[in-house]
Amino acid sequence: MHLDMAGISHTLDKHGQQHLLQFWDTLREEERQSLLHQLEHVDFQHVDKMYQQTKDSAGIIAQSIDKFMEPVPSELYGGVKRNTAEELKDFLSKGLHAVSNGEVAVILLAGGQGTRLGVDYPKGMYSVGLPSNKTLYQIQAERILRLQDLAKESYGKSGKIRWYIMTSEHTKHATETFFSQHDYFGLDKKSVVIFEQEMLPCFDFDGKIILESPSKIASAPGGNGGLYRALLKEKVLDDMSQNGIKYVHACGVDNILVRMADPHFIGYCIAKNLECGNKVVAKTDPNEAVGVVCLVRKNGTKGIWQVVEYSEILPETAQRRLSDGSLMFNAGNIANHFFTTDFLNDICRQHDDDLPYHIAKKKIPYVDCHGATIKPAKPNGIKMEKFIFDVFQFANRFAVWEPIRSDEFAPLKNADGASDDTPTTARNAVFDLHARFISRAGGEFIRNEGEQVVCEISPLVSYGGEGLEERVRGKTFESPCIID
The missing domain is CATH 2.10.10.100 (Seminal Fluid Protein  PDC-109 (Domain B))
Incomplete structure (x- = not known):
């Protein structure tokens, strides 16, 4: 591929990023080619817009959201202990039927490395030390295999659950190699689709893209909300359409108890004719550091569904209780979602640009004037990310499902020695x-x-x-x- 140096230099000048070529004269030829390749894959117009919108929104004084929050109505709040045994049986039947018809897929959010666990490989390859020594990926694959068998036993049809694994630049190759080495853990290789989410440049506080080394741009995955751009760009939506997928269960790689393509959850969402659903767990206490799902209604509007972060809720609001003694805002978000493919298509093609970017101030390695990479002791820049749940606002048919927490939620985030x-x-x-x-x-x-x-x-x-x-x-x- 011909790399247009003049064109790239002009683009950098136009967008105030000419500093990215400051070490050009000192680079070896392969380093120059690498840097140019990175620059060619940056959509500078999109990056400019992204940074400006995020900066503008960060400068706005946040209005207290408490007075606009309403709890999830009981009729839209299903769950293992909230529905009758007969209803649970019906939900299970509907979920298994959809699996047997080959209408169900799982999207696994697996872009993160195991840095906080003290390893330099993808979290999905991690073993917590069970007697079997199975990794997260193997446990999840075997749950899919068992669920396919259950669906076949119930309906006589052996539908395949397509498994879409969203990785990042840091985890894709290792994940592909790991699955190949383990023969896809017994799954049909064709039903496992590993794709990559977009990496976004990191910025300093003045809007300049950070150089990590003389020939490498500092970048990071764009958060789990980068899913929607990736589904379109990586042609995953097309694959879903070609394979007759109607329902999608999206979940994180780091919950060791996650029920892949959970038939109760999927069946509940089908029974309620939802286009978007969210699995939640009851908070352990009012101050637990999890976002809560609620309806936010401003100025007499019909309201939008939203996950409100715990840091945005006043302590007195977090403590509020219903007449039965339960917390009013108790629907803890655990990154576990249901979507119809029609809803995903609408989001990816019509609303992705409407999803906000969120700023995370981070310690980002950078290159000094001598070309040496420095690891800062305090935050020196920002990473920008989107959140997967920010699409709830576009859902007209939405509800939540609550499993028994200890049956389905045990996240893996920190190395041993941490408190949880x-x-x-x-x-x-x-x-x-x-x-x-x-x-x-x-x-x-x-x-x-x-x-x-x-x-x-x-x-x-x-x-x-x-x-x-x-x-x-x-x-x-x-x-x-x-x-x-």
């Missing part, structure tokens, strides 16, 4: 859940007081506790207990 969301807490959450599976199926677990039970049930054996009765009913188990 560590490999140890994630591993213990699996052990506790699987011990409950055995108890629910009629087995008995011998526990020594104060001892952590070790119990692991392969996802290939049971997706959510089903199918264990013949193996465990009337039997006694003690730690460690492995069922595979």
Whole structure:
């Protein structure tokens, strides 16, 4: 490909970014080619607009949102403990039927590296130390396999769940290699689509793009809301259309208990004829650092659905309770969503430019005047990102679904030694859940007081506790207990 040096230089001049070529004369030929390649792939007009809009919005004094917030109405708040056994059975049936018809896909948000875990590879490749030593990717793949079998057992049709894995520049190659080396964990290779979200330049506080080294622009993934631009650009929407996908479950890679293509959740959304749905968990306490789903109604409007960050809610609002004693704003967001493909198409083609960018002040490595890369001790620039849930405002048919928190939510974010969301807490959450599976199926677990039970049930054996009765009913188990 011919690299137009004159054209790029003109573009940089026009957009006030000529400093990106300041080390040009000192670069080797391959470094020059690399830098030019990066510059050619920056949409400077879009970047200018993005930075200016974000800067302008950051300068606006935030208006208290509390007085406009309304809790999710009960008729739009489903859940394992909120619906009857008969309704839950109907939701499960609808979800499994959609899977058997090949109408369901999963989008996995997997752009993050395991930096906070102390590793230099994608989070999905991480093992929390279960007896099987399975990684997050393997656990998720096996849940998909089991769910496909359950759908076939129920309806006689073996529909494939397409698995779209959104990676970043930092994680795509490693993820592709990992899946290939493990033969896609038994999944059909053609049903696993690994694609890449766009990287965005990082800026200093004056709007200049930061150079990380003399020949490398500092960049970062554009947040999980970069999904919508990537779905269009990477032709994932086209793939969904060609494969008859109607319903999509989007979730993060770092929740070890996530139920891939959860048939109860999907069936609930189908039954309610939703175009967008959100899985939530009850907050552990009023001050838990999670955003909450609510209706924001200003100036007599019909209101829009929104995730309001905990930092935007006054303490007295967070403490408010309903007549039954539960928190008024209790729908904790866990990055677990349902979309119809029609809704995704509308968002990606009509509304992506309407989604706001959010500023995150970060410590971004930069190059000094001598060409050396410096790692700053305090924030020196900004990364910009979009949030996946900012599309809720465009949904006309929206509701939430609440599972049992300890059954489905155990995020992995920090290395051991932190107070929460560590490999140890994630591993213990699996052990506790699987011990409950055995108890629910009629087995008995011998526990020594104060001892952590070790119990692991392969996802290939049971997706959510089903199918264990013949193996465990009337039997006694003690730690460690492995069922595979």
